[in-house]
Amino acid sequence: MPIYEYRCRNCNATFEMLVRASTTVICPHCGGSSLDKLLSAPIMLSGRTARQAGRTCCGREERCDTPPCSVGETCRHEL
Template sequence: MPIYEYLCRNCGERVEVLVRSGSGAPTCPQCGSPLLEKLLSVPNVISRWGQPSGGGTCCGREERCATPPCSTGETCRRDR
């Protein structure tokens, strides 16, 4: 069962949802809204030495950006 990251269009929260096959459209666990936009997430790949391959953000960093550039279709603005 995959875990997808969504942006809630109602409350603005970024949430991760475990999606079961045949379970229907997910809702926001914070506010219950069905207005979720699926975000493109970076997979967490473990190297052969048991270490993560990179960060969990669009730019490969561990901490999230202050603004959600991926959800707005823009490129990462962290280093501008």
């Protein structure tokens, strides 16, 4: 069962919901049924579980000043 992201046209709330094929989706905030299904970005897993906290090769939120963020498998922040 896929997880879809919706925006309610009544209250403008955005929410995610695990949806079966026959499920009628209603807004959990206002109970409205006038919804837009949003295009969500897919999740990409790289296999580096120890560094998945952030968005960079070293797990930090900010990127390096100049690309590439890493040199080989060594993060430039750790050099």
